[in-house]
Amino acid sequence: MGVSQPFISTRDRRRHAQGPSKRVRFSLLFLLCMGMLSGLLTACGGDAHLQQDAQQQQKSFEQALSHAQSVGVPNTLLQPIEKQQQDLQSSSAPWNFFDASIVDDYYRNLSQRYDALSIQTEGLIDSSTDRYRQQAVSDLDHLQSSLANKQKESLPLDTLTKFYQQNMSQEQKAQYPKDYLAISANAKDALATLNQMPTTLQKLQTLKDIIDLMKESKQDSSTLQKQYDDNYSEISKALKSQELTQVEKNVDKQTEQAAGSFQKLIPQLVKNKVDQYDTQVQQLKTYGVDNTQYQKVSDDLHTKGDSVKNLQDYLAFAKVYNSDLQGMQKDLTMGKASYEIKQFHQEVANWGGAHVYHNPYDGKDYWPDMGYMTKGIGEDLDRELSAASKLADYQQVLTDVENEVFHLQMYETDFNDKTPYTQSHATDIQLLQHYKLMGTQVIVVSFAEQALRLYENGVVVRSFQITAGRPELPAVPGLWSVMWRKTKTVFKSPYPKGSPYYYADTPINYAIMYHEGGYFLHDSWWRNDYGPGTQYFHIDSSGNTSANYGTHGCVNMPTDQAAWLYDHTSYNTSILMY
Structure with a gap:
């Protein structure tokens, strides 16, 4: 049997012979129209390069905004710019099937707006940096002047002073608003701490009063002393007022606890103070x-x-x-x-x-x-x-x-003391220790020996005999500083002619002033004799009658020794006379 064929009606055969149906033709027409519309839309979309420029400008702005945020420009200053950004992001290109220039203008304007926002953002970074740098410098200056003013109050300022110096150093290296804002905040915190410190110390003083009173009455105050020391240490290290507030809370609690055990000591402590005052009243009478x-x-x-x-x-x-x-x-x-x-x-x-x-x-x-x-x-x-x-x-x-x-x-x-004048004397050392001069260079003049010794770090470097002031015009004992150093000068008498103390103009080779009123250590080329007794009237071996007396309050020595002393000392050399 052969394969059977489907039955096709006469009408269907006619349709096949006539070509595509209406539905097919409609589909083809729709596709054709869409193709034409697409071409039209493409033609009306404007210049693609302008769209790319707008996108690039938007990206550059977003980078600038991110940078501004990262360097610390406050949000309050950036909010107007961010609002404009949101407005631009919510906009869109217009549709126009017949005029591409409208779309081009949109993207051209969008590019310009983003570029303007970038410039505005960069300007805001610069202006904020300047503004907060000035504020930081002002706050640091305020802190510095306050620290200087508080020095007289004997506050523990070492930590705050070092903190100020650290922030000054940071200010020199700072670049951005966040850097200056941090420095400004630090300065304000330190200033608030500085201003609160006297109040905190005043509270701590109450605790100190109790400790002193307990010690005065022979009571064990070791625990309270430890608490006081810890509190003082915390105060000295504080950089923020909150830290001092916490110390104050601790002190209040400790003072309250100490008050109970202190109660029984009050009568004796009051008596001690009254007695102390009475003693000083009696001293006034003495x-x-x-x-x-x-x-x-x-x-x-x-x-x-x-x-x-x-x-x-x-x-x-x-x-x-x-x-x-x-x-x-x-x-x-x-x-x-x-x-x-x-x-x-x-x-x-x-x-x-x-x-x-x-x-x-x-x-x-x-x-x-x-x-x-x-x-x-x-x-x-x-x-x-x-x-x-x-x-x-x-x-x-x-x-x-x-x-x-x-x-x-x-x-x-x-x-x-019979120790030779060339050697260190016990009294010299006691004087050096008394004035804490053992580690320095000091000229020591002994009136008893009529001798001078130069000490360096407590050791005699050189010594020689001198002639000091006559009985009526003695040299001046005490600790003195070098007031003036002069070579090749002329001494003029402060006394009038006819006075027993008058002297003619005298050239001096080496002079070191130790006391106001014209008191010097200097050479005396007209003398031959120095040492004990030469401060009184005597007969000098030079034959020069002006050398027969002691000085007018100066310390004389031979020219070569005066030259050596002048060359080996300075304005930093102390002078001890006794």
């Missing part, structure tokens, strides 16, 4: 100062002391006591300085009278400690006391007279 007003204050302190019952009462009482004590200090220091100067003059007279030097050349007797007499340093002390007016002035007078008392003691000891 010094010859009218103490009537201070006796009234003492009576008031006794009354206040009777009402002290607890820690708070005691701290209030101690504050009044400290104020009263401070109010007495000027009169007390003035009285003590005046009293000790009188004692000094008396000791000079007593010792000098007991060690009279009989001069065979003029048959007269002299006190050998003439440098400490009224014509010597004694006159300076009297003048200084008379000119004093403030507490600091009287404190300086007291310091000076106490130093001169020490010099006098060393002179009296050295007077009986």
Whole structure:
């Protein structure tokens, strides 16, 4: 059997003969139209290079924005730019089947907008950098001036000072806003810490008061002392005010705990303070100062002391006591300085009278400690006391007279020391140690020996004999600095012709000024003889009558030795005379 064929109707055969159906023709027409539309759209899309430029400008802007964020430009400053970015991102190219220039303009404008945003962002980086650099410098300057001002308050400023110096160094290396903002924040934190520190220390002082009082009454304060030391260490290391706030909380807790055990000590501690004040009132009387007003204050302190019952009462009482004590200090220091100067003059007279030097050349007797007499340093002390007016002035007078008392003691000891002048003397070393000069270069002049020794690091480098001031015009004992160094100069007499102290204009080869008023160490080419006794009237072997007396307060030496001393010393050399 053959394969059967499908049945095809006459109408179907007609359709095959006529070609594609309507559906096929419609499909073909749709495809043709789409092809034509695609070509039209392509033609209306504009210049592809403009689209690429816009994309590149957008990428450049996004990089600039990312850089601005990374270098620390604050978000508040970047928000307007980011808003414009969002607006551009939400826009799209217009559709126009007939005019490609509209699309080109869109992309051209988009490129320009992104370029403008890039420029704006870069400008914002530059302006922010300048702005925050200026702010950082201003904040550092403020911190520096505040640190300098707080120095007088004896605060533990080492950490804050080093922190300031570190930030100054960082400021020199900084490049971006974030760098300067960090420095500015550091400076502000440090300044806040600095301003809070006195308050924190004031709280800590309450704890210190309790410790001192416990020690005063022989109570064990080791635990409290450890707490105090730890707190002080934390304060000294603090760089932020929050750290000090935490210390204050610790101190409050520790003070409260200590107050309970402190309660039983109060009566004795009040008595100790009142007794201490009474002792100083009595000292005023000893010094010859009218103490009537201070006796009234003492009576008031006794009354206040009777009402002290607890820690708070005691701290209030101690504050009044400290104020009263401070109010007495000027009169007390003035009285003590005046009293000790009188004692000094008396000791000079007593010792000098007991060690009279009989001069065979003029048959007269002299006190050998003439440098400490009224014509010597004694006159300076009297003048200084008379000119004093403030507490600091009287404190300086007291310091000076106490130093001169020490010099006098060393002179009296050295007077009986038989050690050769070429060797180190025990009194020299004591003076060097007293003034902490063992590690420096010092010229030491001994009036008892009429000798000079140059010390370096506590060791005698060279020594030679000198001639110092005559009895009426002695050289001045004390610690002096080099005030002036001069070669080839001329000394002119401050005394008029006819005065026993007048001298003609005298050329000097080497001169080192040690005291105002024309006191020098210098060469004396007209002399032959130096050493003990030459400060008094004598007959010099040179035959020059002007060499028969001691100096006018200077220290003389042979020219070659003066030259050596001048060449081997400097303005940094100290001068000790005794």
